[in-house]
Amino acid sequence: MKSAASAPGMLKILNANISYFRGGTTTNVLENVSLEVQPGEFLAILGPSGCGKSTLLGAIAGFNRLTQGEIFVDSRPVQKPDADRGIVFQDHNLFPWKTVIANVEFGLKMRGVPETQRRHLAKEMLTRVGLSEFVRHYPDQLSGGMQQRVNLARVLVNRPEVLLMDEPFGALDAQTRLQMQELLLNLWGEYGMTVVFVTHDVDEAILLSDRVLIMSRRPGRIRAEIPVSLSRPRSIDLLTGGDFTDIKRECMRFLRSPQKSHVESCDELIAG
Amino acid sequence: MRVVHPERVLYGAGDDRPARFNLRVPSHFFAGSVFVRALSVLICLLLWQSGSANRWNVMVNFQNIPAPTEVAEAFIHLVQSSKLLAHIWSSVARIFVGFGLAAVLAVGLGLLVGRIRLAADIFMSPLEVLRPIPAVAWIPLAILMFPNSEESMIFITFVGAFFPILLNTIHGVSTIDRRLVFASLTLGASPVAVFREVIFPGALPSIVTGLSIGMGTSWFSLVTAEMISGQYGIGYYTWEAYTLQNYPDIVLGMITIGLLGMLSSMLVRRAGGMLMPWQGCREVKV
Numbered sequence: 001m002k003s004a005a006s007a008p009g010m011l012k013i014l015n016a017n018i019s020y021f022r023g024g025t026t027t028n029v030l031e032n033v034s035l036e037v038q039p040g041e042f043l044a045i046l047g048p049s050g051c052g053k054s055t056l057l058g059a060i061a062g063f064n065r066l067t068q069g070e071i072f073v074d075s076r077p078v079q080k081p082d083a084d085r086g087i088v089f090q091d092h093n094l095f096p097w098k099t100v101i102a103n104v105e106f107g108l109k110m111r112g113v114p115e116t117q118r119r120h121l122a123k124e125m126l127t128r129v130g131l132s133e134f135v136r137h138y139p140d141q142l143s144g145g146m147q148q149r150v151n152l153a154r155v156l157v158n159r160p161e162v163l164l165m166d167e168p169f170g171a172l173d174a175q176t177r178l179q180m181q182e183l184l185l186n187l188w189g190e191y192g193m194t195v196v197f198v199t200h201d202v203d204e205a206i207l208l209s210d211r212v213l214i215m216s217r218r219p220g221r222i223r224a225e226i227p228v229s230l231s232r233p234r235s236i237d238l239l240t241g242g243d244f245t246d247i248k249r250e251c252m253r254f255l256r257s258p259q260k261s262h263v264e265s266c267d268e269l270i271a272g
Numbered sequence: 273m274r275v276v277h278p279e280r281v282l283y284g285a286g287d288d289r290p291a292r293f294n295l296r297v298p299s300h301f302f303a304g305s306v307f308v309r310a311l312s313v314l315i316c317l318l319l320w321q322s323g324s325a326n327r328w329n330v331m332v333n334f335q336n337i338p339a340p341t342e343v344a345e346a347f348i349h350l351v352q353s354s355k356l357l358a359h360i361w362s363s364v365a366r367i368f369v370g371f372g373l374a375a376v377l378a379v380g381l382g383l384l385v386g387r388i389r390l391a392a393d394i395f396m397s398p399l400e401v402l403r404p405i406p407a408v409a410w411i412p413l414a415i416l417m418f419p420n421s422e423e424s425m426i427f428i429t430f431v432g433a434f435f436p437i438l439l440n441t442i443h444g445v446s447t448i449d450r451r452l453v454f455a456s457l458t459l460g461a462s463p464v465a466v467f468r469e470v471i472f473p474g475a476l477p478s479i480v481t482g483l484s485i486g487m488g489t490s491w492f493s494l495v496t497a498e499m500i501s502g503q504y505g506i507g508y509y510t511w512e513a514y515t516l517q518n519y520p521d522i523v524l525g526m527i528t529i530g531l532l533g534m535l536s537s538m539l540v541r542r543a544g545g546m547l548m549p550w551q552g553c554r555e556v557k558v
Contacts, residue, residue, distance in 0.1 A: 081458045
């Protein structure tokens with residue numbers, strides 16, 4: 001874990017609850033979720049689909065209102081979406097009507113950065129993610145992996161304090177996914193932002209994060225917290241190592257819940 | 273080496289092809305296709321010619337229908353005078369004003385109604401009542417509402433174009449992926465910027481579709497209005513030809529109407545294509 005105590009990007013969630021009322025019944029999506037993420041920490045949230053992990057991410061981003069509880073970023077309460085919390089979705093992230101460079105420039109443009117300067121910054125960022133030759137392309141002309149590279153560039157050029165990622169590599173093939181995971185780790189090492197990474201892939205969660213939170217099926221609660229004390233920088237070779245397998249076994253133990261209904265979710269996770 | 277035409281590769285190469293042939297854009301215009309298409313037009317003309325020459329009267333009465341040759345003759349006649357041009361010009365001017373007004377108002381209103389609930393609550397109930405009324409049914413009232421026939425005809429053109437553009441704009445706004453709006457907000461976009469940078473370009477393909485349909489309906493409405501209350505205009509010309517028993521001119525008027533409609537729809541699609549370079553060679557569906 002990186003120790004930059006004074007750096008911004010401290011995320012605190014206090015007793016977050018989200019429930020909605022529809023058709024005469026109240027559904028609890030999130031129940032008493034409290035957690036703290038240190039500045040520069042890489043946190044992975046693992047759970048079966050429908051466990052509310054995306055809802056939680058949406059709440060941190062400011063899209064979803066909490067029914068109860070509070071979220072703070074550096075002791076500022078979260079009220080609406082803002083540029084200090086960047087988000088990356090699984091797909092359909094980029095503006096199809098903007099070129100790659102215009103997509104990356106977007107955040108800077110919104111902040112009123114002059115055109116020549118923002119073009120320069122965006123180009124630099126695109127070079128960093130290895131796409132300097134695709135500046136004039138439209139997103140539809142790029143592969144899924146390349147689109148997510150552009151997406152990372154677009155979010156990171158804004159220098160967010162917290163980077164929220166909702167299964168960002170879930171739609172990519174295995175090989176591209178590994179490349180993207182490596183790229184993400186490098187960028188994280190470079191920029192030091194706090195990352196909250198939602199996934200249902202156990203390997204991915206362990207490979208990337210400092211700490212894995214495991215959520216239960218609806219209503220979403222935090223079932224377990226598993227520290228990942230593997231040394232950094234990490235590489236794919238880790239996936240076959242003994243330490244890795246120990247942590248994975250630990251994760252699986254919580255995913256394979258004592259409640260019967262959770263067995264199927266576990267299969268789903270292994271498949272994922 | 274034997275080269276297989278892409279149309280013969282049935283699966284795997286380019287999954288985004290239409291299920292069958294793309295009739296709108298013959299991107300693979302073979303010599304064979306050209307020949308068959310030309311031949312089919314020729315056969316239609318021949319059937320028409322022989323129908324008129326032999327005065328067929330089976331189901332359709334060809335006795336007073338001018339033959340293609342007579343129409344061609346009338347055409348040569350007309351080109352030598354400048355009579356038709358004046359008619360075309362007054363119709364085009366009416367379309368320009370009526371359609372232009374409809375485009376600006378319907379797109380603006382559609383964006384607001386599609387995005388802001390209050391705007392929808394305010395505007396949609398009266399519009400829903402007016403929407404099913406065909407533009408043509410407005411003609412009597414339009415004559416009463418406006419001091420001269422020119423304005424009432426422009427109004428009819430406006431009504432004809434307004435609703436297709438409005439509905440397609442609203443539809444376009446409603447189909448924008450919410451994640452794009454979310455993404456823009458987390459990148460620091462203000463509500464106005466969301467409108468300008470996300471909502472408008474996101475709805476644009478649908479807006480262009482609406483404009484293209486609206487162009488067709490505004491011509492349709494205008495021609496009818498001109499037949500009833502016009503002086504000058506291509507619809508008036510066609511109806512006048514009937515009352516004066518210049519039968520070849522009727523067909524000439526019809527063909528001109530068809531060509532004008534086709535040309536203006538093409539213009540709308542071209543302009544749309546230029547506004548949406550990201551759409552590549554994808555055709556706007558009409």
